[in-house]
Amino acid sequence: MTQGGAARRTVLGAAVLAAGTGITGLAAGTASAAAASAAGGGHGDRGYRGLPYPTVIGHRGASGYRPEHTLGSYRLALDLGADVVEQDLVPTRDGHLVCRHENEIGGTTDVADHPGFASRRTTKSVDGVSVTGWFTEDFTLAELKTLRAKERIPAVRQRNTLYDGQWAVPTFEEVLRWADREGRRRGERVWLHVETKHPSYFRGLGLGLEEPLARLLRRYGRDGRDAAVFLQSFEPSSIQRLSRLVSAPRVVLLSAAGTRPWDFEQAGDPRTVADLVKPEGLKWIAGFAQGIGPTMDLILPRDAAGRLGTPTTLVKDAHARGLLLHPYTARNENSFLPAEYRRGTDPAAYGDALGAFRTYFEQGIDGIFTDNPDTGLLAAEAFRPGRRPVNG
Secondary structure (H helix, E strand, C coil), X not given: CCCCHHHHHHHHCHHHHHHHCCCCCCCCCHHHHXXXXXXXXXXXXXXXXXXXXXXXXXXXXXXXXXXXCCHHHHHHHHHCCCCEEXXXXXXXXXXXXXXXXXXXXXXXXXXXXXHHHHHHXXXXXXXXXXXXXXXXXXXXXXXXXCCCEXXXXXXXXXXXHHHCCCCCCCEHHHHHHHHHHHHHHHCCCCEEEEEECCHXXXXXXXXXXXXXXXXXXXXCCCCCCCCCEEEEEXXXXXXXXXXXXXXXXXXXXXXXXXXXXXXXXXXXXXXXXXHHCCHHHHHHHHCCCCEEEEEHHHCCCECCCCCECCCCCHHHHHHHCCCEECCECECCEHHHCCHHHCCCCCCCCECCHHHHHHHHHCCCCCEEEECCHHHHHHHHHHHCCXXXXXXX
């Protein structure tokens, strides 16, 4: 299940070794970070257009190496060179925003080991899907803080289980404070990529996400057009609502072509993602957002065997309407890679992730979500010296 040390170091490179010894700022270096601090903020001064191209976004932190959505995962993402670190937000029963990929927390915390919470296990319909487990909206923040985070996919990432129980579930306000501290320490603003999860579902429970999120962004100075934050959601109406509350850059996430956003389902809007990636759909998105976050399959479809097919025109079409593209999600393990980049038969082993990343960047994307920021950074460097890919 685990990979050999030599092979792991070959793929990760020096970055992960440096991170293990506490060395930070690999993307820019300590000297440039100090200079950026003296200049008043570094590459963030020009807003998101000033970020390195292509941008490396730590997906739920450095979730390839630490349990996702923990301060440990976020910190390691920065140490490994991520330009931006992602948070997913869900509410507690008493209205606090916390960082979890889903509101069901049976797979990402030790809640099942707490006998006092056994009766909280239930089945709910979340965005039309039946889900059984424990849900953040049934816990106060104080109760949630008695839990510890753990690895979500231990069968694939056994090494990450070493860190089970090391961190609590962070609130988004705690992350904002952490990001401010890290920015001062590193001499450069820490960029965040913040997703509202299941916003229509939570609004129906009286736990709307956008208003408390906007209040926190204003409180911590991340509500302006050049704020060091992206706001993202799979529900366009959530992004539209946020556009009326704050001016921070916004991204509409796009799932598989044949799916419909849940707010479309509820509103009776017949459009699918396939409609939204057409020129007319992209024009509509550009009216309230600065970018899209498509699944990579919308850019590079896979055939029945899992191999990459002919690129679509989505990159060109989105750029023609002024939209940046932050597709998701690139990972090192065979089980997540296109078939031609897999190596061996172990789904948990690393494949040719660098080759896959380079193929992704060759499409002209503006950035990418990755569980392995160091791998993404190493691949991105070839595209950063002032030149765009030939088909960008």
